[in-house]
Amino acid sequence: MAQFLLRRVLTMVLTALCLTLVVFFLTNLPPNLEKLAKSEAGSRISDAEVTSWLEKNGHARPLLVRYGEWLGVVPGWTREDDGRTYGRCLTPGVDPAEAPRFCGVLQGNWGFSSFFKAPVGSKLGYHLGLTGVLMFWVIVLMVPASLLIGVLAGMREGSKLDRSLSTFSIASTATPEYVSGVILIFIFASSAVGLKWFKGTATAAMDGVTFDNFFLPVLTIALYGVGYIARMTRASMTEVMTAQYIRTARLKGVSFGSVVMRHALRNALIAPFTVIMLQFPWLLNGVVIVETLFNYKGFGWTLVQAAGNNDIQLLLGCSVVAVAVVLVTQLISDVGYVFLNPRIRIS
DSSP states (O other), rough: HHHHHHHHHHHHHHHHHHHHHHHHHHHHHHHHHHHHHHHOOTOOOOOOOOOOOOOOOTTOOOOHHHHHHHSSSSSOOEEEETTEEEEEEEOOOOOOGGSSSSOOOGGTTOETTTTTEEHHHHHHHHHHHHHHHHHHHHHHHHHHHHHHHHHHHHHHHTTTHHHHHEEEEHHHHHHHHHHHHHHHHHHHHOOOTSSOSSOOOOOGGGEEEEEEEEHHHHHHHHHHHHHHHHHHHHHHHHHHHEEEEHHHHTTTTOOOHHIIIIIIHHHHHHHHHHHHHHHHHHHHHHHHHHHHHHTTSSHHHHHHHHHHTTTTHHHHHHHHHHHHHHHHHHHHHHHHHHHHHHOOOOO
């Protein structure tokens, strides 16, 4: 197990480096840097002034050097201008001789947001915390409901209950969030229908989560994931219920409920466990639509603002978070799969 974890961690590190390098390259293309220069120095500056601004702020250096500076493995750039020293790692009021040489992601310096005018680390921490609350309640609602639907449908394949639950699962998975969200707002939060049971916006939930201001966005995300997990659980449950040891238990006179709970359920949950772990990256990136629709300023809303306003440093920070979540959940999924199924051998 130790060797397996070591290999997976090394693979995760290499994957993270490759993915962040690709994102760094795409966000630092010349048109994006030109937009950044004009947003910081003025939209009417000439091409020569754009080039000068990029050189003064370290954006004209080779790509790999700038990537190393951002990562924190290459010393930050410095320059002298009018007797003063400027640099990536220099902050106002700090003696340049005492400033650190390395100031990248590895040192906790995620850069400065050009749109929010605040450190990227603090902005990501705040908005990611809001998304974490949303994801927590989605998991609380989605996982038990999907497992219950899948198990009930797979217990008796071909029954009316199976067909009804399978139809619901397919319908919920086939309906994207921007459709189900609009429908839920129209039915339960608009004056057109007259129900107005919930609020059509989740902005107030940023200060305090309540049932009426948070249920609709949670339900919108959960509905889409419920169908997918339920279908996987049903398929796994159906396969397990036809296994030889299940038939043997039934022939021995074990009640149907005991067969399901004591023999079938654990083996049937092996495949859905992997699917559930894969929902975390989807939730982190899939909340973009829902957070924008309900005006909930979490990670997805922050990503939209960073992309729409060419905030390069914030985009890079969002990419690091997304990559880390994907890799960590994949590792947890692999380790958990081994513990759930002892027949699997690590090679």
